[in-house]
Amino acid sequence: xxxxDHLTKNYGLVAAIRDVSFSxxxxxxxxxxxxxxxxxxxxMRILACFxxxxxxxxxxxxxxxxxxxxxxxRRIGYLxxxxxxxxxxxxxxxxxxxxxxxxxxxxxxxxxxADVMDRCLVADVxxxxxxxxxxxxxxxxxxxxxxxxxxxxxxxxxPTIGLDPKQITEIRSLxxxxxxxxxxxxxxxxxxxVSMVCGxxxxxxxxxxxxxxxxxxxxxxxxPTSRLEVEIAGPPSAVRDRIxxxxxxxxxxxxxxxxxxxxxxxxxxxxxxxxxxxFQLAAQQRWDLLELKRVGMTLEEVFIRIVAGEESSESPExxxxxxxxxxxx
Amino acid sequence: MKIWAIFKKEMRLYFTSPxxxxxxxxxxxxxxxxxxxxxxxxxxxxxxxxMNPQMGRDLNVTDxxxxxxxxxxxxxxxxxxxxxxxxxxxxxxxxxTIELLLTYPVxxxxxxxxxxxxxxxxxxxxxxxxxxxxxxVVYFARLExxxxxxxYLGLLLMGATFIAVGVFASSLTENQIVAAVTTFGVLLxxxxxxxxxxxxxxxxxxxxxxxxxxxxxxxxSKGVLDTKDLLYYVxxxxxxxxxxxxxxxxxxxxx
Numbered sequence: 001x002x003x004x005d006h007l008t009k010n011y012g013l014v015a016a017i018r019d020v021s022f023s024x025x026x027x028x029x030x031x032x033x034x035x036x037x038x039x040x041x042x043x044m045r046i047l048a049c050f051x052x053x054x055x056x057x058x059x060x061x062x063x064x065x066x067x068x069x070x071x072x073x074r075r076i077g078y079l080x081x082x083x084x085x086x087x088x089x090x091x092x093x094x095x096x097x098x099x100x101x102x103x104x105x106x107x108x109x110x111x112x113x114a115d116v117m118d119r120c121l122v123a124d125v126x127x128x129x130x131x132x133x134x135x136x137x138x139x140x141x142x143x144x145x146x147x148x149x150x151x152x153x154x155x156x157x158x159p160t161i162g163l164d165p166k167q168i169t170e171i172r173s174l175x176x177x178x179x180x181x182x183x184x185x186x187x188x189x190x191x192x193x194v195s196m197v198c199g200x201x202x203x204x205x206x207x208x209x210x211x212x213x214x215x216x217x218x219x220x221x222x223x224p225t226s227r228l229e230v231e232i233a234g235p236p237s238a239v240r241d242r243i244x245x246x247x248x249x250x251x252x253x254x255x256x257x258x259x260x261x262x263x264x265x266x267x268x269x270x271x272x273x274x275x276x277x278x279f280q281l282a283a284q285q286r287w288d289l290l291e292l293k294r295v296g297m298t299l300e301e302v303f304i305r306i307v308a309g310e311e312s313s314e315s316p317e318x319x320x321x322x323x324x325x326x327x328x329x
Numbered sequence: 330m331k332i333w334a335i336f337k338k339e340m341r342l343y344f345t346s347p348x349x350x351x352x353x354x355x356x357x358x359x360x361x362x363x364x365x366x367x368x369x370x371x372x373x374x375x376x377x378x379x380m381n382p383q384m385g386r387d388l389n390v391t392d393x394x395x396x397x398x399x400x401x402x403x404x405x406x407x408x409x410x411x412x413x414x415x416x417x418x419x420x421x422x423x424x425x426t427i428e429l430l431l432t433y434p435v436x437x438x439x440x441x442x443x444x445x446x447x448x449x450x451x452x453x454x455x456x457x458x459x460x461x462x463x464x465x466v467v468y469f470a471r472l473e474x475x476x477x478x479x480x481y482l483g484l485l486l487m488g489a490t491f492i493a494v495g496v497f498a499s500s501l502t503e504n505q506i507v508a509a510v511t512t513f514g515v516l517l518x519x520x521x522x523x524x525x526x527x528x529x530x531x532x533x534x535x536x537x538x539x540x541x542x543x544x545x546x547x548x549x550s551k552g553v554l555d556t557k558d559l560l561y562y563v564x565x566x567x568x569x570x571x572x573x574x575x576x577x578x579x580x581x582x583x584x
Binding site for chain 2 (some may be wrong): 009045048049050052070073074076077080082084085086087088089090093097098100101102103129145
């Protein structure tokens with residue numbers, strides 16, 4: 001649905017994005033992650049046909065964003081980063097304007113505007129001036145204008161920024177409900193959000209794609225081990241050595257000991273569950289097993305590892321497979 | 330129609346914000362003041378001419394009331410129209426709404442046409458409301474409608490040119506004041522060109538006179554329809570709109 005091929009954008013001498021390639025298949029929700037200034041907004045602006053790339057190609061719904069921009073623009077809903085809206089217009093007439101300009105017919109418009117106001121929870125402010133609305137409402141009006149024409153592709157730049165936790169949940173479930181019939185690419189800073197909403201992620205740093213693919217695959221790639229946290233009251237060196245001796249365990253590390261007991265971080269090969277063996281060991285040795293817990297690797301850790309890895313110039317690119325993305329249609 | 334959608338949106342913005350109301354009020358107040366003073370001066374002259382039939386022969390209400398009124402109105406417009414057009418593109422750029430507007434499936438030409446026609450619509454309303462003045466005149470005196478009609482046509486064409494210049498200036502900047510000052514400067518220069526025509530003399534004088542933006546309006550208010558004046562305004566408007574379209578397209582290329 002979205003194909004980006006060797007896209008580069010220069011602002012004068014500075015390259016905002018360099019040689020960016022990725023693809024998003026239909027019906028997918030993809031998170032576009034990266035630190036500030038990584039080139040997320042630039043990429044989205046190019047996809048939305050707001051500005052041209054310096055080189056490379058981008059296709060949305062099968063149409064080239066530069067050559068066939070009108071066809072692309074008919075099929076997208078776009079929410080720019082700072083949610084620019086006409087502050088001197090009222091909500092309902094504004095959405096009606098957007099629907100009309102996007103080619104929704106007169107008879108269908110009324111129904112679609114009402115529907116979209118319900119879905120985005122702005123129906124109660126429909127006669128208010130947009131300029132007088134709170135940030136949360138404005139954000140939702142922004143999302144409403146993006147989906148009012150029921151576009152195939154949604155490009156949402158930071159859709160949940162500035163919302164309170166309840167509103168974030170609401171917008172998230174709205175975006176989730178779009179999966180299937182719509183293809184969504186959304187950028188965000190909030191990593192837990194991505195794991196909740198998106199099936200796959202694209203991570204961009206300093207203008208270049210550093211990782212992409214389904215979240216689980218990425219986590220496995222970056223953390224090929226599974227990790228346990230164990231708290232055992234027993235002689236530390238013996239505990240360490242005995243756990244180390246369990247087949248499959250790769251390393252055991254001390255954490256700060258607390259009231260006689262000590263915490264250990266145990267890394268084992270992925271897919272190897274050593275919890276039962278640790279329990280047996282403790283029982284056998286008459287050590288007190290106080291805690292035994294599996295630590296899930298999160299996207300957050302992947303992100304930090306990738307971005308920090310880039311910073312310390314110890315390039316993880318050897319590890320990262322460049323195009324994990326599904327074949328697009 | 331996409332143009333119609335843009336037109337309605339611009340009209341809404343003019344009228345939900347105080348812009349249109351303030352412009353209409355101030356314009357009608359000043360135009361009304363001019364009309365009142367010109368008309369009362371004329372009626373005094375009429376009373377005096379009742380005693381002096383020789384002087385009465387030259388008195389003509391169309392020539393002595395409507396013509397100076399049209400010329401005064403064009404000066405008000407010169408000051409006011411830059412303020413009507415300055416927000417059309419500059420405000421969209423400043424607020425960032427242009428990013429959405431230009432990613433909707435609308436051609437740049439349709440965006441421009443919608444905005445231009447909205448400003449022209451507001452302008453037509455402004456001068457349309459001044460039709461009250463000739464109606465007042467016609468209640469008291471015999472008015473020749475021909476020159477009044479051509480006078481209004483002249484105002485409309487001249488306003489269309491002012492707006493086109495204003496839209497162009499607005500498309501160049503995101504600062505509304507810069508847009509207004511630029512428009513005002515351009516219009517003013519084309520006005521005062523006519524002044525220098527008198528002492529420049531010769532063929533240079535004639536060229537300067539031809540370029541003057543208010544000069545062409547004068548023949549309309551005399552009741553003369555000259556293709557030279559028509560073409561002047563039409564070409565001026567077309568050139569400014571063409572340049573605006575180019576300046577909108579430039580953004581797509583350079584980003």
